Amino acid sequence: MSISEFFYMGGYALYVWSSYGLSLVVLAWIFISPIYTKKSIIKELRMKYRQQERQQEREQQET
Amino acid sequence: MKLPAIVHKYSSPKNFYTMSGKMVPWFVWAFLLTLFAGLYYGFFEAPPDYQQGESYRIMFIHVPAAWMSMFIYMIMATAGAIGLIWRIKTADLMASVSAPIGAAFTFLALVTGSLWGKPMWGTWWVWDARLTSELILLFLYLGFIALQASIEDPRNAARAGAVLAIVGVVNIPIIHYSVEWWSTLHQGATVTKLDKPSIHISMLIPLLLMAVSFKLYYAASVLMRARGEILRREQNSRWVKEIVTEDVA
Numbered sequence: 001m002s003i004s005e006f007f008y009m010g011g012y013a014l015y016v017w018s019s020y021g022l023s024l025v026v027l028a029w030i031f032i033s034p035i036y037t038k039k040s041i042i043k044e045l046r047m048k049y050r051q052q053e054r055q056q057e058r059e060q061q062e063t
Numbered sequence: 064m065k066l067p068a069i070v071h072k073y074s075s076p077k078n079f080y081t082m083s084g085k086m087v088p089w090f091v092w093a094f095l096l097t098l099f100a101g102l103y104y105g106f107f108e109a110p111p112d113y114q115q116g117e118s119y120r121i122m123f124i125h126v127p128a129a130w131m132s133m134f135i136y137m138i139m140a141t142a143g144a145i146g147l148i149w150r151i152k153t154a155d156l157m158a159s160v161s162a163p164i165g166a167a168f169t170f171l172a173l174v175t176g177s178l179w180g181k182p183m184w185g186t187w188w189v190w191d192a193r194l195t196s197e198l199i200l201l202f203l204y205l206g207f208i209a210l211q212a213s214i215e216d217p218r219n220a221a222r223a224g225a226v227l228a229i230v231g232v233v234n235i236p237i238i239h240y241s242v243e244w245w246s247t248l249h250q251g252a253t254v255t256k257l258d259k260p261s262i263h264i265s266m267l268i269p270l271l272l273m274a275v276s277f278k279l280y281y282a283a284s285v286l287m288r289a290r291g292e293i294l295r296r297e298q299n300s301r302w303v304k305e306i307v308t309e310d311v312a
Contacts, residue, residue, distance in 0.1 A: 022174060023128070026171055027167070030164055034284070034290075045294065
């Protein structure tokens with residue numbers, strides 16, 4: 001089987017390759033998106049904890 | 064019924080976070096290995112179909128995706144039920160983070176089915192039992208996601224979602240048996256039946272490899288989602304604060 005035959009898929013190239021292409025896009029997105037979500041959660045939490053610590057320090061100074 | 068203390072200990076969010084972190088890379092490698100093996104056999108070893116020519120190669124993603132759509136739904140409903148009965152937070156979490164992955168597989172099963180149906184049946188879509196019940200499955204997933212997103216309190220969100228997921232389980236046998244109970248354009252089962260599979264071994268091997276590969280993909284991606292969500296849900300506990308501030312997350 002030659003490369004052009006492979007991509008031609010017996011005339012069904014449009015259907016076969018759009019099935020595989022779309023699956024690749026959707027599954028890659030589902031896989032990669034939680035990596036960024038986790039990073040942003042960690043960033044948010046770091047800010048939150050820092051603010052809490054600052055607040056505690058201020059309260060200690062006042063007393 | 065009470066669960067033994069060891070179950071609660073091992074399913075604690077902190078323990079779950081540590082264990083899952085070690086498991087994810089293994090699942091990812093096993094997924095990639097089976098994926099490439101499946102694609103190789105599917106495109107280079109399996110011969111063209113005597114009726115459908117090369118178009119049938121859509122099957123190697125369509126069928127495993129459809130299996131996943133039902134498999135993940137059952138996990139989601141089971142995890143929801145466990146969370147409802149024994150109040151295990153990790154079970155609630157698994158139900159929530161499974162939903163978008165299940166919805167993605169359902170969407171792919173529908174779209175690749177449509178892309179296969181057009182050249183073989185001459186139509187993108189028919190309102191028959193198999194296709195309609197699979198579309199209802201997609202709506203169940205989307206309903207579950209929307210319902211949980213609309214309830215602020217995490218306990219109530221988990222409870223409401225679990226009830227919806229459990230009620231929706233009735234749709235699963237309907238999807239599976241739809242091709243037997245009603246007359247339909249969709250072909251009957253060739254693998255998941257009590258009799259010997261009526262698919263040739265050269266096509267069965269890539270199909271099963273892809274099915275295993277999709278399961279490993281789900282295992283890796285559901286744990287990755289759970290690990291992010293667990294930090295958010297447990298942000299007031301000390302272990303999360305330690306992990307986040309010490310940069311070992």
